Amino acid sequence: MITLKGSEVSAKIKEQVQELAGSLEGTIPRLAIVRVGERPDDLSYERGAVKKMRAFGLEVQSCVFPQDIANEEFKERFREINDDPQIHGILVLRPLPRQICEKTIEEMICPDKDVDGISPVNIAKVFSGDPSGFAPCTAEAVVEVLKANDIEMAGKRAVIVGRSMVVGKPLAMLLMKENATVTVCHTRTKDLSGTCREGEILVAAAGRAKMINSDHVGPGAIVIDVGINVDENGKLCGDVDFDSIQEKASMATPVPGGVGAVTTAVLAKHLAQAAGYKQGGEHVSG
Amino acid sequence: MITLKGSEVSAKIKEQVQELAGSLEGTIPRLAIVRVGERPDDLSYERGAVKKMRAFGLEVQSCVFPQDIANEEFKERFREINDDPQIHGILVLRPLPRQICEKTIEEMICPDKDVDGISPVNIAKVFSGDPSGFAPCTAEAVVEVLKANDIEMAGKRAVIVGRSMVVGKPLAMLLMKENATVTVCHTRTKDLSGTCREGEILVAAAGRAKMINSDHVGPGAIVIDVGINVDENGKLCGDVDFDSIQEKASMATPVPGGVGAVTTAVLAKHLAQAAGYKQGGEHVSG
Numbered sequence: 221m222i223t224l225k226g227s228e229v230s231a232k233i234k235e236q237v238q239e240l241a242g243s244l245e246g247t248i249p250r251l252a253i254v255r256v257g258e259r260p261d262d263l264s265y266e267r268g269a270v271k272k273m274r275a276f277g278l279e280v281q282s283c284v285f286p287q288d289i290a291n292e293e294f295k296e297r298f299r300e301i302n303d304d305p306q307i308h309g310i311l312v313l314r315p316l317p318r319q320i321c322e323k324t325i326e327e328m329i330c331p332d333k334d335v336d337g338i339s340p341v342n343i344a345k346v347f348s349g350d351p352s353g354f355a356p357c358t359a360e361a362v363v364e365v366l367k368a369n370d371i372e373m374a375g376k377r378a379v380i381v382g383r384s385m386v387v388g389k390p391l392a393m394l395l396m397k398e399n400a401t402v403t404v405c406h407t408r409t410k411d412l413s414g415t416c417r418e419g420e421i422l423v424a425a426a427g428r429a430k431m432i433n434s435d436h437v438g439p440g441a442i443v444i445d446v447g448i449n450v451d452e453n454g455k456l457c458g459d460v461d462f463d464s465i466q467e468k469a470s471m472a473t474p475v476p477g478g479v480g481a482v483t484t485a486v487l488a489k490h491l492a493q494a495a496g497y498k499q500g501g502e503h504v505s506g
Numbered sequence: 507m508i509t510l511k512g513s514e515v516s517a518k519i520k521e522q523v524q525e526l527a528g529s530l531e532g533t534i535p536r537l538a539i540v541r542v543g544e545r546p547d548d549l550s551y552e553r554g555a556v557k558k559m560r561a562f563g564l565e566v567q568s569c570v571f572p573q574d575i576a577n578e579e580f581k582e583r584f585r586e587i588n589d590d591p592q593i594h595g596i597l598v599l600r601p602l603p604r605q606i607c608e609k610t611i612e613e614m615i616c617p618d619k620d621v622d623g624i625s626p627v628n629i630a631k632v633f634s635g636d637p638s639g640f641a642p643c644t645a646e647a648v649v650e651v652l653k654a655n656d657i658e659m660a661g662k663r664a665v666i667v668g669r670s671m672v673v674g675k676p677l678a679m680l681l682m683k684e685n686a687t688v689t690v691c692h693t694r695t696k697d698l699s700g701t702c703r704e705g706e707i708l709v710a711a712a713g714r715a716k717m718i719n720s721d722h723v724g725p726g727a728i729v730i731d732v733g734i735n736v737d738e739n740g741k742l743c744g745d746v747d748f749d750s751i752q753e754k755a756s757m758a759t760p761v762p763g764g765v766g767a768v769t770t771a772v773l774a775k776h777l778a779q780a781a782g783y784k785q786g787g788e789h790v791s792g
Contacts, residue, residue, distance in 0.1 A: 260557075325782050344626035347633045375696045383682055385634050392678070392690075396669055399694035401701060404678075408685035410661045415687060 222471040223345070223479070224444075226481030229361075229368040230272075233485040237276050240492035249495035250279040251487070252301050254312045256320065257287030262313040269311065272484035278491055281307075291320050295328070308495040309335035311487065332497050335490035337390065346390050349397045354490050359391040361482035362423055362444050363398065365473060371421070371442055374399035379419030381405045381412070381432065387425035387446050395421075409430050412436070424459035429442065433461040434468045442470040446479050508757040510730075512767030515647075515654040516558075519771035523562050525780035536565040536623070537589050537617045537773070542580065542606065543573030548599040555597065558770035564777055567593075578604050581614070587592065588616050593623035594781040597773065614706035618783050621776035623676065632676050635683045640776050643675040647768035648709055648730050651759060653672045657707070657728055663736035665705030667691045667698070667718065667745070673711035673732050679706075698722070710745035719747040729758040732765050 345353025447459030631639025733745030
């Protein structure tokens with residue numbers, strides 16, 4: 221089985237980002253990461269994103285608010301970030317605390333700065349296959365892994381485990397646009413392993429540690445693991461039991477070292493595109 | 507094989523519409539049908555919709571524009587309809603002629619009057635499973651046929667042939683919300699008949715006369731035919747070769763007399779909901 225490394229995909233995306241950034245006449249794209257509170261998951265994702273932006277030559281600032289900030293106060297502060305012409309892209313770490321109306325933020329965020337695709341405008345574009353919209357970075361990262369490794373999607377059976385708005389649903393649209401025949405499985409799917417085995421491309425995005433094993437993998441399948449979980453020993457692991465699929469899959473992404481690194485690279489690409497869009501350039505994502 | 511008649515489903519929806527309309531304190535919901543030119547398909551759909559609205563006790567008016575109306579002029583006239591407080595719902599017959607920017611109209615239409623779900627706001631809601639959005643009537647009609655006939659969707663394999671924004675994609679979301687495991691096939695699907703046979707529920711929405719036959723139907727499958735085509739003898743027919751599947755399918759909708767009648771009933775339901783929403787009532791579609 222071939223291990224598909226995220227770092228190699230990320231390096232390819234870095235070239236695209238540098239080309240995009242090079243056409244910006246001196247403007248350096250700047251990302252605002254909006255974080256409320258100190259959730260370990262958020263801090264870990266933020267660290268990765270900050271490191272990646274800097275490695276790609278982009279600017280990034282963290283906008284941190286106390287866990288108990290009032291809804292109105294947060295909205296006001298978010299509006300300032302949203303309106304700031306120095307900020308080209310905004311990443312909101314979610315879920316936000318309960319007192320904050322996340323839906324309002326999704327509707328408020330300027331679609332042109334919405335580099336992680338949470339605005340209804342971008343959601344509708346991804347749904348309709350309009351390439352001028354930003355897809356959620358993780359969903360797009362899966363397609364980038366496949367493309368960077370010259371894996372044909374057209375005509376292939378693709379099975380996605382998970383129907384979230386962050387991965388499963390938008391990824392179904394992106395893979396459909398690439399002409400794959402897509403099936404989406406979820407907690408209510410009856411014969412999960414059998415359905416997964418139909419996939420020539422199998423994407424695990426359920427958020428459950430090592431739930432996908434050799435039973436779920438058809439012979440020669442390509443397995444993309446979107447999960448980021450912690451196993452019983454406190455170690456980072458994916459949704460796929462990587463060791464168990466070695467004899468079945470033809471290729472697979474590891475965790476860590478797989479899709480995660482590509483997700484932040486896609487975030488960087490979206491940021492560079494957002495900065496170019498601001499300058500009146502063509503706005504094409506994906 | 508049992509024939510699933512649209513008229514019976516429509517009669518059930520009529521009861522819901524009358525209940526909704528009864529709570530409107532005398533307001534009679536009014537639909538505006540916007541038509542540009544005299545395309546036979548549009549005229550035929552319009553006739554059906556007008557007849558249905560009247561049969562359900564709702565009001566309807568046709569707003570007809572010449573085939574060669576200029577984009578700016580049409581936009582202006584559309585704005586008047588959109589802003590008219592006497593109009594609760596708007597159905598735009600599409601495709602519009604080439605000179606008119608359909609995308610602008612989709613973005614202009616007031617989401618609360620958008621009873622056929624073309625606005626990005628409603629598209630995003632359908633995608634995210636938010637029941638306050640209007641889904642395209644034809645997609646919702648498929649779910650209504652299944653519900654009215656007590657056909658369980660949860661855990662079932664559902665296969666949709668066609669990935670349009672009018673049926674295939676939104677229907678995938680609606681069926682996923684009902685906990686079906688959904689596969690979407692299209693022109694680039696390699697083993698179309700084999701993939702279709704996996705469906706316990708098979709929905710034909712490809713727009714090609716009689717392309718689905720007994721080869722595509724698994725034993726006991728429920729077949730819903732969304733197609734409206736004209737066959738070689740000039741007769742109305744669906745995407746399914748109805749005669750050929752009699753021995754294979756357990757139930758199927760005919761054409762005519764199937765989904766079409768339910769689509770206009772859903773349109774009426776959306777109109778009554780839109781009128782209720784206007785009055786400050788709860789806005790729940792589906």
